Amino acid sequence: MPRFAVQAIAALALCVALPLTPAWAQSFDEAQRTEIGEIVRDYLLANPEVMIEVQEALEAQRTAEEDQRRKDVIASAADDLFRHPADPVLGNPDGDVTIVEFFDYNCGFCRRAMEDMNALIETDPNLRFVLKEFPILGEDSQAAHMVALAFNRLMPQSYAAFHEQLMNVDGRANEEAAVRIAVALGADEAALRREMANPQNARSVETTYLLAEALGITGTPSYVIGDQMVPGALGERTLRDTIASVRDATN
16 A cells, blocks of 8 residues: 555544645645545445544544633633622532522423432532523513512522522412512512612623523523533432532542
């Protein structure tokens, strides 16, 4: 086999993985290029597993690059992500590990994940749990989250009870249901409605949308734990293992 053909096969993975320009081929004449094409074709037909290996390597590289990109976003947006003043905080406000949950009150998976959150908070006294109001499921969700943000400003000490009750409401969470729960927990309705009109609420949600976009979050629930992303309702064990990993890395 001509040496140039061997070199071409050795570079095959690079050719598949990278958008090369035609410049690489200019060192070969037409006959050589034709022979290389035939050799590469024959090699791939005889060894199709090579393409699978190349694809797997490419996917692993892209995953690693995306993980690093997200870590860079988390680091650069740490204040808005972990310490935004409008965000409700449950658990230990001075905990050594922070978990951030992007959620929607009308998300069925988020409602089921409530058990995970409660179990983690109850069994981990050093866990700080931040809730990102992330309404993505229609106007009812938008309205319910505006009530939630207003209630948290007025009665942060009662937000956990509000959150759990609205998550467990029959049917869709909306403004009517959220206001009803807030008033039952002691909020003055007039004061609550004034706070609902506070433009800071909309700005807070907009900040959350921008964070989600930067992190590639398109669904709920999604979690950020330390510098790691946990997309989806993957269960208490996955969250607990990730918390332990982050804690070990920082202690």
